[in-house]
Amino acid sequence: MIRSKLFPSTSLLTLLFVAVGPSVAAYSQSTTDWPSFRGPGGRGVADGGEVPTQWNADSEDGPNEGVLWEAEVPGLGHSSPVIVGERIFLLTAVPDEGETELNIAAGGNIDAAEDGGSYSWIILCYDKSTGEELWRKTAHHGEPKATRHSKATHANSSVCVDGDRVVACFGSEGLHCYDLDGTLIWERDLGVIDVSKYGIGWGYASSPAIHGGRVAVIGDDPDHPFVTVLQLSDGEEVWRSDRSEVCERSWGSPLIFEADGVTQMVVNGFPWIVSYDFETGEELWRLEGGGDNPIPTPFIANGWIYITNAHGGKAPIYVVRPETRGTVLIDSDEESEEESDDEPNPLVWSVERGGSYMSTPVVSGDYLYLGNSNGVVRCFHAITGEKMFEKRLGKEAGVIASLLSVDGNVVCASENGTVYVLKSGPEYESLAENPMGEPCFATPAVAGGVLFIRTTKRLVAIGKTE
Template sequence: MRSFPATLLLAFGLLAFGLLTQWESLHAQSNTDWPAFRGSGGRGVAEGFPVRTTWNADPAAGALDGVLWQTEVPGLGHSSPVIFGDQLFLITAIADEGSAELEIAAGGKPTAADDNGRQQWVVLCYDKTSGKELWRQTLRTGEPRATRHAKATHANTSVCVDGRHVVAFLGSEGLYCYDMEGKLLWQRDLGVIDISKYGIGWGYASSPAIHNDRIALVCDDPTNPFVAVLNLQTGEEIWRAARTSDCERSWGTPLIHATDDATQVVVNGWPWIVSYDLESGKERWRLEGGGDNPIPTPFEANGWIYITNAHGAKSPIYVVRPDARGNLSADESAASKDAVVWSVERGGSYLSTPVVYGDYLYLGNSNGVVRCFHAKSGEKIYEERLGRAAGIVASLVAADGKIYCASENGNVYVLRAGPEFDILAINPMSEPVLATPALSEGVLYIRTTRRLIAIQ
């Protein structure tokens, strides 16, 4: 029997791997999965199913209505639900002694939490249809290597899933990769990553991002800020870009955006927002930021990249073309000016990542104000307040003609999508909501400070 040449076998292998990777990428873009923080591409949008408008998840407000299931979540975390197939994932930090508390109040003070005792960092996997816990794995046990803000937690980040790998990054507490059944494949320690200000560690919050066989991580510790890309299969570091002169601190998740000519990693920051080539780490473009605490995650809509930040002198919104190159703030050429589709100096959000839905961009703020801009022109449509103490920390999500605004006052506000400010419902959750909801097959999955609740 004649054997195939080694080169031909290699070609078949590469083709098979490429087809599998392409299938996984397409599957991750389906209407049923929410495979990372804010879903596919970080857009925060899910279509194809009707989604409930009104419900009651607070026993004190009357009979429960619209609750498919609910379960207590141990410990404390702002990690948002991530869904692939019928599996739902969360991260939490469980203190060995006492009950960790959050400072829930409007505004904020530079106050560190007093819970730096021994913790267990745990990834939890649930059946999304029933809420049954399928497995849990302890990522790390020990004392935190960095402090947290009184309003943050030791488990702020969300996992990222591609159908074969579950990646969890906790900053100072390490990087972990599991298979879908909870088997540890590999782990890495990237050292202490203390995202601090005023001498206080505010807590790590940048979730990982996956594209094919690459993982992108943002590690903007003020003493040694950097962005790194690693191999998904092995955890091997592919490249690392120092950001010492580019960013003093940031908490946003990186956007990996692929076009026909290249794939880039866009990272919010201050004083600079920077885009890097995914394969080489070389800088593609940069833009001078505005808010000195960059938290929202860049995302793609309409074929453009939307970025906002706030706190300090400015609260800008930038909309950038993916083929931008160079220093977009210093270059006065026509090409550079054309690279920024539109921008405003004031109107952006501080903590919550906005959402583009239909023709409009919606932004929620920690003071309860919601703003709406035309997503393609930048025209301001409205600026209204949701209600008393309706601080929006969680990012906005959209589906079925509605915008969902989860609030730290324990309500989820549902707005009618469109140019008119119209509150369709105010839904009680019993507890504050600071994690971003997930959507899958018409079900809203909402993590409160104590529970995970499915709304159908």
């Protein structure tokens, strides 16, 4: 059951929820740019580009089909491609000696990786049309200040770009701002951010987000969790909020959006999911969390906020009205349920089980799709919450990368080196199983009718070759 305790400052106007959700500022869907993690608005949606649904990028499996170009990527990173104009940006971490080991298809292994020696944390820039490397800049060099999970890397987050500013966050190795040609503008030391569980550092993964000339960064180290907003122009801090009373750890990225004249920043977390006023840092609402390893990033669809997380026996999905204010408690005790005309339900719908652990879901058409590390894909009706299907993709098809909706189809990049393409609809229908040749942990990107996929070794451009 759901209980909402409204802050005293909540006005009657704020309580006037509508069945179809509020008016939310629309996100433009450029066919040429993909300026941040999961593209415009962080929604993971690309339409109108006619991206191929079938290809073969595994050279050992026969001739490459549908591959426009491919480029080797040094080191190791789960950073997703970000595309602005004719440039593609990636992050990576390169050891001074040897190669970084990655645990593939390891199931529930909780261990930190046993890394030794120094690394270079690098921003890479490629030509979008040819794959030629245009420049690389080393943002930091030294021994890692925090450990990583054996399935993670020291470069998990993605850059975000606004105008001529490229912002990269390496967690303990700092926040760095460059121009499009690789000239350093400013950098900030965020201190050690050791996002850990069971006393083991699992690594940093939150990508920064830009809105209105400001940069938002999450640093949910269990010992001193925080969120901060800085000026994009010079990196000076605008505000910072201590999250020690609301969050034990998180790995997701911030959602920033405007609704009814207020710019909100929603941050996944445990035990609380929190929305902040982006201008001031004031807390607007909080939702009692679910899974105790909050990794997926919240996103907007249908004018509502979609949030999921998992682990610790819980895997909820919450669809929240942006007008919500105050504290929203999820309570299974029927006696605690409070119903009144002046306190409508802040949740459009929710389910206790069915959410995803690491992969951020996507809404494609009328349906919400979620991928899981055990290879299972689930589908719910995005408006009503009705479960449509649950299907296992294939052997060792762990879905770590976030899902995309591309031209109405759902793209699922998998740990087993296959990219699955599903037809959007209420029933499971596989359109293609596309071999990549290496595991895929990074979320793909789409720009100009081309799908850009980062494997553990390469950056590959998929498009029409005729």
